[in-house]
Amino acid sequence: MLDKNKVSLGIAQIAWTNDDMPDLGKENTFEQCVSEIALAGFAASEVGAKYPTDPVVLKKAMDLRGLTICNSWFSSFLITKPYAETEQAFIKSLDFLQAVGAKVIGVSEQSYSIQGKLEQPIWEGKYEMNDEEWELLTEGLNKLGKIAKDRGMTLTFHHHMGTVVQTEAEIDKFMDMVDKELVYLLFDSGHLSFAGIDPEKVLKKYVNRVRHVHLKDIRGEMVKRSQTERWSFLKGVREGVFTVPGDGDVDFAPLFKILEEAEYKGWMVVEAEQDPAKANPLEYALKARKYIADKTGL
Ligand SMILES: O=C1C[C@@H](O)[C@H](O)[C@@H](O)C1=O
Numbered sequence: 001m002l003d004k005n006k007v008s009l010g011i012a013q014i015a016w017t018n019d020d021m022p023d024l025g026k027e028n029t030f031e032q033c034v035s036e037i038a039l040a041g042f043a044a045s046e047v048g049a050k051y052p053t054d055p056v057v058l059k060k061a062m063d064l065r066g067l068t069i070c071n072s073w074f075s076s077f078l079i080t081k082p083y084a085e086t087e088q089a090f091i092k093s094l095d096f097l098q099a100v101g102a103k104v105i106g107v108s109e110q111s112y113s114i115q116g117k118l119e120q121p122i123w124e125g126k127y128e129m130n131d132e133e134w135e136l137l138t139e140g141l142n143k144l145g146k147i148a149k150d151r152g153m154t155l156t157f158h159h160h161m162g163t164v165v166q167t168e169a170e171i172d173k174f175m176d177m178v179d180k181e182l183v184y185l186l187f188d189s190g191h192l193s194f195a196g197i198d199p200e201k202v203l204k205k206y207v208n209r210v211r212h213v214h215l216k217d218i219r220g221e222m223v224k225r226s227q228t229e230r231w232s233f234l235k236g237v238r239e240g241v242f243t244v245p246g247d248g249d250v251d252f253a254p255l256f257k258i259l260e261e262a263e264y265k266g267w268m269v270v271e272a273e274q275d276p277a278k279a280n281p282l283e284y285a286l287k288a289r290k291y292i293a294d295k296t297g298l
């Protein structure tokens with residue numbers, strides 16, 4: 001059982017409206033999304049494109065429903081743009097997150113990412129960094145991590161399909177090169193499983209450096225189709241590669257056990273982007289909530 005005093009549960013707004021493909025769930029308003037998040041028994045969400053951009057307005061809407069913002073995605077471009085550009089954008093995001101009371105920021109390096117390319121099969125043409133780029137990425141993140149730490153925040157890094165940190169070898173090299181006191185891991189069970197990596201193995205290895213968790217399940221059959229039919233990442237999302245925990249093929253029991261044994265402290269966020277027309281967001285949020293309650297006692 002996980003400790004309620006240490007672990008809190010959130011759900012990402014991406015199941016209601018997908019910022020990468022705004023036609024998915026375009027009918028769902030911000031108010032509906034956050035009201036249903038609260039109704040399904042979650043305590044937080046991340047930040048979506050439909051969310052108010054004024055932190056005071058956003059915080060009030062969340063407070064009204066007993067919710068909080070726990071994290072936000074941040075796209076870094078450390079290997080293709082001047083460092084100062086990413087730093088400036090990062091500080092702006094930290095300002096916003098602090099104003100709404102969040103403690104974590106989730107960074108993903110988007111230089112050369114193919115995750116948003118509609119015509120690019122996700123299993124082909126992923127960019128691999130050279131030595132110089134590895135230095136740029138990890139040194140840049142160390143600097144951003146220090147800025148976050150000095151402000152009482154935590155920089156977590158999101159390994160992700162189609163990005164420069166996707167494979168097991170890339171995750172290992174990344175974890176080896178970054179400063180352990182400044183840069184932490186955002187563990188995403190769905191991206192590891194989609195990439196063909198055993199999430200249990202990665203979590204066991206790095207659990208003490210994990211500061212944010214995305215609970216994402218996969219439908220194995222859809223992953224296979226994404227390979228044989230050469231789908232892009234976004235086509236995969238549309239077709240249902242991802243779903244909520246308990247509805248797919250990831251075994252979450254050992255993952256919860258590893259987190260429990262390591263006395264993980266922080267957020268676990270259900271993040272299951274799929275087509276809301278096929279998977280009603282409230283229904284799937286309730287399904288995820290029940291599954292997590294049954295497996296963890298949370
Ligand atoms: O954390 C995430 C944020 C999304 O925008 C992304 O594409 C998704 O797959 C994810 O894991």
Ligand SMILES: [Co+2]
Pocket residue numbers: 158188214271
């Ligand atoms: Co994620």
